[in-house]
Amino acid sequence: MAEDPTAKRAVLPRVPVMELKGIRRSYRLGKKSQIEILHGIDLVLHRGEFLALMGPSGSGKSTLLNIVGLLDRPTAGEVFINGEDTSKLGDADITRLRGHAIGFVFQEHHLLSAFTAAENVMLPMVVDHDFSSPAIIARARALLGQVGLDHVADHKSMNMSGGEQQRVAIARALAMRPALVLADEPTGNLDSEAADNVLTLMRQINRDSGTSFLIVTHNLELAKRCDRIIDVADGRLVMPTEHLEP
Numbered sequence: 001m002a003e004d005p006t007a008k009r010a011v012l013p014r015v016p017v018m019e020l021k022g023i024r025r026s027y028r029l030g031k032k033s034q035i036e037i038l039h040g041i042d043l044v045l046h047r048g049e050f051l052a053l054m055g056p057s058g059s060g061k062s063t064l065l066n067i068v069g070l071l072d073r074p075t076a077g078e079v080f081i082n083g084e085d086t087s088k089l090g091d092a093d094i095t096r097l098r099g100h101a102i103g104f105v106f107q108e109h110h111l112l113s114a115f116t117a118a119e120n121v122m123l124p125m126v127v128d129h130d131f132s133s134p135a136i137i138a139r140a141r142a143l144l145g146q147v148g149l150d151h152v153a154d155h156k157s158m159n160m161s162g163g164e165q166q167r168v169a170i171a172r173a174l175a176m177r178p179a180l181v182l183a184d185e186p187t188g189n190l191d192s193e194a195a196d197n198v199l200t201l202m203r204q205i206n207r208d209s210g211t212s213f214l215i216v217t218h219n220l221e222l223a224k225r226c227d228r229i230i231d232v233a234d235g236r237l238v239m240p241t242e243h244l245e246p
């Protein structure tokens with residue numbers, strides 16, 4: 001899938017969708033000792049930004065992504081999502097905010113294999129509706145159209161190729177119109193052509209809708225197609241982060 005080099009992102013005001021202030025994360029190793037994995041991370045991600053997060057294995061990328069995605073709480077520091085200080089929220093409000101503001105794409109697509117592509121895309125929406133709701137059926141089909149898969153909407157996900165499955169996972173991540181999509185090695189299981197297509201698709205969605213993306217990758221070629229590369233080393237961010245694409 002070719003990326004249109006002339007495509008320009010809509011001019012968006014610099015609104016922070018995610019802000020990290022002094023994030024630390026430690027784990028207990030026994031009764032008396034603990035190990036600190038993240039050592040005070042500050043980072044702002046604005047609306048419409050498309051960032052790569054890189055770093056050696058064990059540097060803390062997934063730990064950080066779990067904290068940004070409100071799947072884990074920091075030991076110290078604050079996470080703001082859409083301006084909301086999540087350190088002040090209880091578990092129910094965290095779940096609500098996560099469900100509405102953040103979409104997830106993983107290396108393993110985590111689709112339900114016996115469900116169709118459309119049913120998988122509907123899953124985040126069935127909290128508020130059921131599978132027969134015309135509104136969510138229409139939305140799932142529109143999302144599958146957006147990722148180029150409307151013709152296989154009724155195919156079971158287990159019969160789809162790896163690249164198609166990851167595109168279904170991207171459609172599912174967009175179901176609730178999140179401000180931010182977090183992707184942990186989204187192309188890690190794909191061959192280079194499928195990986196390229198998936199990144200191009202995410203870039204298009206980012207440019208068309210202003211959805212922000214934070215993508216963990218070990219693939220430097222893909223990372224170079226992002227606005228910025230954030231390097232993590234030993235639980236710290238290595239700054240500065242140059243702009244790669246205009």
Ligand SMILES: Nc1ncnc2c1ncn2[C@@H]1O[C@H](COP(=O)(O)OP(=O)(O)OP(=O)(O)O)[C@@H](O)[C@H]1O
Binds near residue numbers: 027055056058061
């Ligand atoms: N529950 C835990 N208890 C103790 N240590 C942990 C725990 N979870 C993660 N770690 C440690 O934190 C460090 C960072 O792990 P993390 O998974 O964030 O790294 P990563 O940069 O995502 O690595 P990779 O690229 O291999 O996925 C590792 O040393 C890991 O062993």
